[in-house]
Amino acid sequence: MSESLVDLSRLQFAVTAMYHFLFVPLTLGMTWLLVVMESVYVMTNKVIYKDMTRFWGKLFGINFALGVTTGITLEFQFGTNWAYYSHYVGDIFGTPLALEGLMAFFLESTFIGLFFFAWNRLSKTQHLLVTLLMALGTNLSALWILIANGWMQSPVGAQFNPLTMRMELTDFWEVLFNPTAQAKFVHTVSAGYVTGSVFVLAISAWYLLKGRDVEFAKRSFRIAAAFGLASALSVIVLGDESGYTVGEAQQTKMAALEAMWKPEAAPAGLKILASINEAQSKNDWEIEIPWVLGLIGTRSVNKEIPSISQIKQHNRARIVSGIEAVKALQALRADPLDAAAKAAFEQHKVDLGFGLLLRRFVERVEEATSAQIEQAVDASFPRVTPMFWAFRIMVGFAFALLALFALAFWSTLKVRSEARPWLLKWALWMLPVPWITCEVGWFVSEYGRQPWTIYGVLPTSLSVSTLSTTSVVGSLVGFVGFYTLLLVIELYLMIKFARLGPGTLGTGRYANEPTAMAAASHA
Amino acid sequence: MTHLDRRLARQLGLAMLVKLALLAVLWWAFVRPVHIDVSAQGLSARIGATPLQQGETR
Numbered sequence: 001m002s003e004s005l006v007d008l009s010r011l012q013f014a015v016t017a018m019y020h021f022l023f024v025p026l027t028l029g030m031t032w033l034l035v036v037m038e039s040v041y042v043m044t045n046k047v048i049y050k051d052m053t054r055f056w057g058k059l060f061g062i063n064f065a066l067g068v069t070t071g072i073t074l075e076f077q078f079g080t081n082w083a084y085y086s087h088y089v090g091d092i093f094g095t096p097l098a099l100e101g102l103m104a105f106f107l108e109s110t111f112i113g114l115f116f117f118a119w120n121r122l123s124k125t126q127h128l129l130v131t132l133l134m135a136l137g138t139n140l141s142a143l144w145i146l147i148a149n150g151w152m153q154s155p156v157g158a159q160f161n162p163l164t165m166r167m168e169l170t171d172f173w174e175v176l177f178n179p180t181a182q183a184k185f186v187h188t189v190s191a192g193y194v195t196g197s198v199f200v201l202a203i204s205a206w207y208l209l210k211g212r213d214v215e216f217a218k219r220s221f222r223i224a225a226a227f228g229l230a231s232a233l234s235v236i237v238l239g240d241e242s243g244y245t246v247g248e249a250q251q252t253k254m255a256a257l258e259a260m261w262k263p264e265a266a267p268a269g270l271k272i273l274a275s276i277n278e279a280q281s282k283n284d285w286e287i288e289i290p291w292v293l294g295l296i297g298t299r300s301v302n303k304e305i306p307s308i309s310q311i312k313q314h315n316r317a318r319i320v321s322g323i324e325a326v327k328a329l330q331a332l333r334a335d336p337l338d339a340a341a342k343a344a345f346e347q348h349k350v351d352l353g354f355g356l357l358l359r360r361f362v363e364r365v366e367e368a369t370s371a372q373i374e375q376a377v378d379a380s381f382p383r384v385t386p387m388f389w390a391f392r393i394m395v396g397f398a399f400a401l402l403a404l405f406a407l408a409f410w411s412t413l414k415v416r417s418e419a420r421p422w423l424l425k426w427a428l429w430m431l432p433v434p435w436i437t438c439e440v441g442w443f444v445s446e447y448g449r450q451p452w453t454i455y456g457v458l459p460t461s462l463s464v465s466t467l468s469t470t471s472v473v474g475s476l477v478g479f480v481g482f483y484t485l486l487l488v489i490e491l492y493l494m495i496k497f498a499r500l501g502p503g504t505l506g507t508g509r510y511a512n513e514p515t516a517m518a519a520a521s522h523a
Numbered sequence: 524m525t526h527l528d529r530r531l532a533r534q535l536g537l538a539m540l541v542k543l544a545l546l547a548v549l550w551w552a553f554v555r556p557v558h559i560d561v562s563a564q565g566l567s568a569r570i571g572a573t574p575l576q577q578g579e580t581r
Contacts (some may be wrong), residue, residue, distance in 0.1 A: 012524070058528075058531070061535075062531070062535065064536060065535040065538065065539060066535075066542075069542060069543070069546065072546060073546070073549070076553075076554045079557075079559075080553065080554050080557045080559075083559035083561050084559075084561060084566060084569060086561070087561035087566055090567065151565060163563070164563050164569050165563040165566040165570075165572070166563070166566075168549060201564065271539060326570075326571060329572040330572050330573065331574070333567055333572055356570055356571075357568060359571055363571065364571055365571050366550065399560070462569060462570055465558075465559045467555070467557065467561070471553065472552060474552070475549065475552075475553035475554075477553065477555060478549050479549065480549075482542075482546070482549060483546050485541075485545070486538075489538050491536075493531070493534065500527070504525060504527045504528070505525070506524075506525035506527075506528075512526050514525040514526055
């Protein structure tokens with residue numbers, strides 16, 4: 001398999017997934033903010049909260065309309081660029097994807113329609129219920145997708161069938177309640193809530209800096225600050241839980257993102273900064289906080305976190321065992337009733353994936369030399385430098401957002417928020433940060449899984465379809481053009497309506513009312 | 524519904540139509556022509572699990 005084809009296919013999936021994920025977190029976060037705003041309206045009967053729900057709902061609607069179906073290009077790629085992957089694990093991977101489409105997407109879309117068009121047809125409480133169901137549908141969509149993704153990180157509830165040459169589902173509930181998937185879900189949706197909160201906070205801060213629609217902006221700012229503070233706390237706490245899960249299921253990822261080349265006495269320290277020397281498998285210097293990594297990764301003070309050298313040693317043994325699994329599989333393919341082959345396969349099947357790592361370096365796995373086994377061992381790890389720095393960017397931004405929300409919340413309690421222009425300017429400049437953090441988070445999660453599409457089961461290099469590189473380059477250019485167009489339209493409409501503000505509702509209560517503008521343009 | 528809302532609805536409707544058309548074009552150009560054989564035999568050969576046939580050398 002050509003390395004350039006594998007890299008191009010990976011690049012295409014990464015680019016399209018990351019473009020798609022520019023739209024998703026805002027949708028996830030805004031739905032719950034709308035629930036909060038509308039709940040306050042129902043409880044207090046103050047019309048300003050209805051206006052808030054309708055105005056922020058309009059911006060949410062722009063994002064949803066442009067973001068919906070952008071995930072379809074990813075589904076295209078499963079069939080075209082990743083056909084072997086789809087064959088090998090489609091039995092498991094396809095189930096949550098189908099459930100997402102059937103259950104969550106239709107629920108979400110139906111109630112989004114009602115949210116926009118049923119303001120005058122439903123009672124206040126009924127409309128609030130619609131908004132709540134819209135938020136639940138949106139989050140259910142994320143749940144099923146992250147169950148599929150969590151299975152790629154930590155495959156459970158399935159086993160390989162040598163006759164059909166594919167993984168088959170053995171326990172749906174194990175897939176559904178996969179701890180990795182659950183941790184990923186809560187961490188990801190919390191990141192979405194932070195994104196929605198920063199969006200509302202930043203635009204409200206801009207209105208306050210301009211001194212317009214002050215009462216509307218102050219209330220929006222307060223709700224975003226409170227919701228954002230809770231979300232930022234939960235994203236950090238749940239990220240810690242994610243780290244613990246990573247420690248259990250994907251020690252490789254943990255060792256890579258901590259640049260832990262050699263074993264360290266428990267509890268290991270968390271590196272803040274380091275100069276990574278990949279060529280010599282060491283850090284030239286490092287600054288660390290004692291104990292923290294050990295506590296996050298193991299929840300104990302005396303349990304060691306496996307280092308890169310230890311994991312590589314472990315992988316070497318699994319690759320050797322995997323060669324035996326491939327040999328037994330060959331025998332079973334020749335004679336499915338071969339009892340000795342069946343017994344050998346049962347003994348080594350958990351390492352089959354590791355044996356397949358050798359296919360990058362040798363045509364016949366059973367003929368691998370010691371040097372080729374060493375190549376496979378080295379390739380069983382993602383590159384440490386990008387993992388190390390991406391993780392630190394993500395965590396650094398997460399704490400910066402927590403500080404912003406804490407100060408913003410405090411300011412709404414203690415003083416008038418508009419009296420602190422430095423805080424408002426800070427909030428405004430932080431607007432792109434949650435998107436950057438989410439994208440970097442995805443990078444840590446997905447790049448950290450390399451060289452696997454399904455961790456320990458199927459190497460990425462064997463998952464790719466045999467396409468021409470020209471075809472992949474062509475579709476890559478097409479997809480990038482498609483997403484860029486959508487992004488430009490999204491930015492244009494978002495900036496336009498955010499600038500116009502709640503006056504676009506035409507209630508007569510805010511600046512930039514359409515009637516006033518129209519009169520001005522006629523004059 | 525204000526005139527701004529009506530214009531926004533038109534713009535979003537148009538964007539959705541353009542999006543669906545572009546997706547159809549992308550599918551027609553890059554997805555429809557691709558047919559990958561994903562039989563058990565094909566995958567077996569790909570991962571090197573196919574036993575050597577008589578006369579084949581390693």
